[in-house]
Amino acid sequence: MKDYYKILGITKSANKEEIKKAYRKLAHEHHPDKTGGDGQRFKEVNEAYQVLGNDRKRKEYDMYGQVFDEGGGNAPGWDFGNFSQGFSSGDMGVNFDEIFEGVFGGFGGRHYGRRGRDISIDVELSFEEAIFGAERRVLLNKLNKCSRCGGEGVDEGSKKTRCGACHGSGTIKEMRRSFIGVFSNLKECDSCHGRGEIPEKPCKECAGLGIVKSDEEAVIRIPAGVNNGEMIKMSGGGEAIAGGVSGDLYIKLHVRAHAIFKREGRNLLMDLEIPFSEAVLGNEKNINILDGVIKVIIPNGVDSGEVLRVRGKGVPSERGRGDLLINIKVKTPKRLSRRAKKLMEELKEEGF
Ligand SMILES: [Zn+2]
Numbered sequence: 049m050k051d052y053y054k055i056l057g058i059t060k061s062a063n064k065e066e067i068k069k070a071y072r073k074l075a076h077e078h079h080p081d082k083t084g085g086d087g088q089r090f091k092e093v094n095e096a097y098q099v100l101g102n103d104r105k106r107k108e109y110d111m112y113g114q115v116f117d118e119g120g121g122n123a124p125g126w127d128f129g130n131f132s133q134g135f136s137s138g139d140m141g142v143n144f145d146e147i148f149e150g151v152f153g154g155f156g157g158r159h160y161g162r163r164g165r166d167i168s169i170d171v172e173l174s175f176e177e178a179i180f181g182a183e184r185r186v187l188l189n190k191l192n193k194c195s196r197c198g199g200e201g202v203d204e205g206s207k208k209t210r211c212g213a214c215h216g217s218g219t220i221k222e223m224r225r226s227f228i229g230v231f232s233n234l235k236e237c238d239s240c241h242g243r244g245e246i247p248e249k250p251c252k253e254c255a256g257l258g259i260v261k262s263d264e265e266a267v268i269r270i271p272a273g274v275n276n277g278e279m280i281k282m283s284g285g286g287e288a289i290a291g292g293v294s295g296d297l298y299i300k301l302h303v304r305a306h307a308i309f310k311r312e313g314r315n316l317l318m319d320l321e322i323p324f325s326e327a328v329l330g331n332e333k334n335i336n337i338l339d340g341v342i343k344v345i346i347p348n349g350v351d352s353g354e355v356l357r358v359r360g361k362g363v364p365s366e367r368g369r370g371d372l373l374i375n376i377k378v379k380t381p382k383r384l385s386r387r388a389k390k391l392m393e394e395l396k397e398e399g400f
């Protein structure tokens with residue numbers, strides 16, 4: 049994850065005014081339209097300000113090193129959302145394009161240009177990993193930007209020239225017949241792959257395409273408190289495409305069940321069996337939880353089915369940790385020693 053504070057050249061304790069000031073200065077300095085401007089730095093500075101300039105996002109970033117953006121699409125780094133709740137509006141555009149690809153050729157006049165393929169993978173997590181977060185490294189064999197030419201497709205020392213086939217527009221007009229009628233349709237130029245330029249001498253590694261199929265390690269940070277079936281979206285983690293932006297990587301989470309603990313929202317649930325005498329007299333005992341040992345006070349006279357709440361020992365979340373709910377189960381003794389039986393009979397006489 050990028051260090052947004054470093055990018056803006058400020059400390060973690062900077063206030064809103066200082067953040068704004070640093071942003072303005074750097075944005076001005078690196079603006080790509082200026083001589084000596086740096087488009088990449090400009091983008092970074094903007095990305096940093098989008099997070100640190102927003103109170104909620106800054107808080108999330110400080111706490112988790114990432115931002116949970118339900119808006120999707122434009123958020124820097126990680127987007128995080130529940131897949132079953134459907135895509136956000138930004139993503140819907142992608143789906144529509146895929147649906148209409150057959151009719152309109154899937155290219156031209158869109159609010160975005162060429163976009164690489166999305167990839168989805170499945171990741172299995174233990175119950176503990178889902179509760180406390182985890183990191184996974186996965187090797188993805190996919191189309192990546194060519195590292196030799198930086199995705200430009202041009203050999204070292206060579207340059208690009210205007211594509212003759214499309215006269216530099218990157219698109220070619222094409223008539224299409226469909227059941228609705230005849231469409232005039234803009235199609236990607238085959239010669240330059242939509243770039244409008246072709247390399248004089250193509251890069252030897254990627255044959256001028258700017259992309260190569262290779263293994264790339266993706267580091268997936270799974271935030272604390274994820275649920276089974278949830279989806280994490282890693283913007284730009286999908287396949288690269290020549291002259292366009294990379295697709296996204298979707299990570300579907302599968303959480304294994306736990307033998308003792310269950311989860312209900314931010315709370316953890318467990319059953320605790322206690323002997324009959326403990327229920328009557330009460331006790332103070334240590335129990336193992338997912339992240340350590342805690343001391344629990346069993347109040348005297350506790351009933352089977354009563355629930356003891358231990359605050360702050362549940363699932364971590366933005367609003368702090370949930371609670372641990374201990375469901376008491378009183379064990380009725382099945383086999384008694386002679387002495388125990390005698391004592392029980394005495395108790396019975398007493399009316400217990
Ligand atoms: Zn190359």
Ligand SMILES: [Zn+2]
Pocket residue numbers: 211212213214215216217218219237238239240241242243244245
């Ligand atoms: Zn062309």
